[in-house]
Amino acid sequence: MNKKTLDKAKKGTYLTISTLPSGLVKIQLIRLGISEGDIVFCLERLPGGTIIIQKNRQEIAIGYDLAKQILIG
Numbered sequence: 001m002n003k004k005t006l007d008k009a010k011k012g013t014y015l016t017i018s019t020l021p022s023g024l025v026k027i028q029l030i031r032l033g034i035s036e037g038d039i040v041f042c043l044e045r046l047p048g049g050t051i052i053i054q055k056n057r058q059e060i061a062i063g064y065d066l067a068k069q070i071l072i073g
Contacts, residue, residue, distance in 0.1 A: 006051055007067035009042040016040075019071040032060055 009015055017038045020026045033055055034040070044052040049064025062070070 004072050005068050006053075006062065006070040006072050007049060007064055009045070009051060009053075009067075009072060011042055011045050013042050014039055015042060016073040017070060018073040021066070021069040025066065025069070033058060034060065 006015075006017075017034060017036055017040060020029055020034070020036055029035070034053075038055060040053040040055045042051065043054045043059060046052065046061075049067065051062045051064075051067045053060055053062060
């Protein structure tokens with residue numbers, strides 16, 4: 001089974017965060033309001049692989065390397 005990660009998200013789609021990477025990164029994402037099971041909107045895909053997601057009214061830019069570690073459903 002091929003796991004789908006945030007770096008493959010399509011602009012303009014809603015997605016569910018399935019799994020966050022463990023450790024400090026997970027803690028930092030939770031502080032930003034992103035946790036497992038959340039539904040977020042893929043607002044933009046920037047050159048270089050950065051993904052901008054939106055949850056409620058908050059927009060968060062996630063770098064390509066981190067986006068590859070976040071599983072989506």
